[in-house]
Amino acid sequence: MWDAEQAECQNQLPLDQRGKAPLIGACKPTRCRxxxxxxxxxxxxxxxxxxxIAxxxxxxxxxxxxEAVLIELADVQRITRAFKYQKDSH
Ligand code: SF4
Structure with a gap:
């Protein structure tokens, strides 16, 4: 499901290096389409x-x-909230 235009991991790369391959070290799965x-x-x-949380x-x-941890936590909770909602609604 690689669509370079949508890839969050490419945003930190110089323009001429974008779109070649996923950059796992910069992966932002909570934000990437x-x-x-x-x-x-x-x-x-x-x-x-x-x-x-710990x-x-x-x-x-x-x-x-x-602050960085809390920002990351908020991102992760965008996903975990959906899991919890699905669990509660069944
Ligand atoms: S899922 Fe991660 S590695 Fe794949 S394109 Fe998005 S940010 Fe990059």
């Missing part, structure tokens, strides 16, 4: 949410890092 999330992926996303509560975290 190329990503596919199904119920089989739920355990991974829910575990990621749990890890980020990390955000670590008192040793510097404020900028905590």
């Amino acid at each position: 190329n990503s596919t999330v199904t119920r089989t992926h739920a355990p991974i996303w829910l575990a990621e949410e749990e890890d980020l 990390m955000s509560q670590d008192r040793r975290l510097a404020p900028p890092r905590r």
Whole structure:
């Protein structure tokens, strides 16, 4: 499902390097229209949410890092909320 025009991972690349291949290290599956999330992926996303919640509560975290974790958590919860909603509505 590679559509270079929609690929979030390409946004940080110089214009002449975009569109050649997915950049896994810069993957943003919560924002990319190329990503596919199904119920089989739920355990991974829910575990990621749990890890980020725990990390955000670590008192040793510097404020900028905590902010980055909370932004990431909000992104992940865009996915996990859908899983929880599906579970509750069945
Ligand atoms: S799903 Fe990830 S690797 Fe694939 S195109 Fe989107 S951002 Fe890139």
